[in-house]
Amino acid sequence: MLPTSLLGALSLTTVVAASAISPVLPVVNNACTSPSVRKEWRELTDADKAEYLRAATCVRELPKAKYAAIDAVTTRMDDLVYTHFSLNLDIHFVANFLPWHRWFVQLHEDLLRNECGFTGAQPYWDWSIDADAEDVPNAPVFDPVTGFGGDGQRTDSDEPGFERCVVDGPFANTNLTLGMGWPDVNEDGDRLHCFTRELNGGLGKDENGNQIIGDMQASAYNSRVMNTIYSFDTFADMADMLEGLPHAQVHSVIFGDMGPATSPNEPLFFLHHANVDRAWAKWQGRNATRLADYTGFQDRSHTIPASLNNTMPVMELADTKPVVKDYMDIRAGPLCYTYSSM
Numbered sequence: 001m002l003p004t005s006l007l008g009a010l011s012l013t014t015v016v017a018a019s020a021i022s023p024v025l026p027v028v029n030n031a032c033t034s035p036s037v038r039k040e041w042r043e044l045t046d047a048d049k050a051e052y053l054r055a056a057t058c059v060r061e062l063p064k065a066k067y068a069a070i071d072a073v074t075t076r077m078d079d080l081v082y083t084h085f086s087l088n089l090d091i092h093f094v095a096n097f098l099p100w101h102r103w104f105v106q107l108h109e110d111l112l113r114n115e116c117g118f119t120g121a122q123p124y125w126d127w128s129i130d131a132d133a134e135d136v137p138n139a140p141v142f143d144p145v146t147g148f149g150g151d152g153q154r155t156d157s158d159e160p161g162f163e164r165c166v167v168d169g170p171f172a173n174t175n176l177t178l179g180m181g182w183p184d185v186n187e188d189g190d191r192l193h194c195f196t197r198e199l200n201g202g203l204g205k206d207e208n209g210n211q212i213i214g215d216m217q218a219s220a221y222n223s224r225v226m227n228t229i230y231s232f233d234t235f236a237d238m239a240d241m242l243e244g245l246p247h248a249q250v251h252s253v254i255f256g257d258m259g260p261a262t263s264p265n266e267p268l269f270f271l272h273h274a275n276v277d278r279a280w281a282k283w284q285g286r287n288a289t290r291l292a293d294y295t296g297f298q299d300r301s302h303t304i305p306a307s308l309n310n311t312m313p314v315m316e317l318a319d320t321k322p323v324v325k326d327y328m329d330i331r332a333g334p335l336c337y338t339y340s341s342m
Ligand SMILES: [Cu+2]
Pocket: 084, 091, 092, 101
């Protein structure tokens, strides 16, 4: 992390030296002087949306760069899917859930920039807006033209993994088969399947075998729930409810590829997790105490207390293990972004 901030500080010094006529720049503690602004999906112009969708599709068509020994990993996105899948028990319902996913969303954004020429910032999906309107099934993110496509539909196929597919939007390309996840979500082997969703309200199926969608459990992730989360005083309490309620419910009401531990297969994963990250950042504010508040346990059996100096597991996805303390502040260290609404 030091090299990045050092580099930024050096170039800032160079700029100041080169423009002797300009007034003295404000002194800052790190190089994040102009953070990129992550916007809500509906704040983007149609051109911004198209650019994100282009890059998000691109990364699913590039060949893998990691995991040479794992045949099921074929695309650049599979590198991320396999990492998230394999680390499932080490990054969910443990203290590092929020910093790990903050790191992961940033890694994906960097990948879009560096390997797919993406010029924007990672957008987020504030599902509480759609939940408050009790209209989640019609959320703009599901738009077939300016969004990520809609619910999966039954196909004519009786081949496992191809019976239900997303049929519209930029990810419905039939060439875009996914290597991990359905039809057997516990296997990381060669599980080719089409990209799928199964919107549901957790209410079971109707007499025709279709999911009852209802309000998609909007009361689990509306602004009332978010305000309760913001009212907690400690990181552990805030993080537990954020992960366990709105985070988990949004995964399960979209289901399909959003359901299992291979959920980065669903492109909305990154907009969803950007919003979860935004909730944490909003709770933190610019409050020094909260920016350093990291408690809870490293393990699911709650025996090893968590600390800011903990490293986070990455398998082959990165060369060095990120340290939690470097991922506490979205405007310091390796991170330099903010959200349009905090
Ligand atoms: Cu996750």
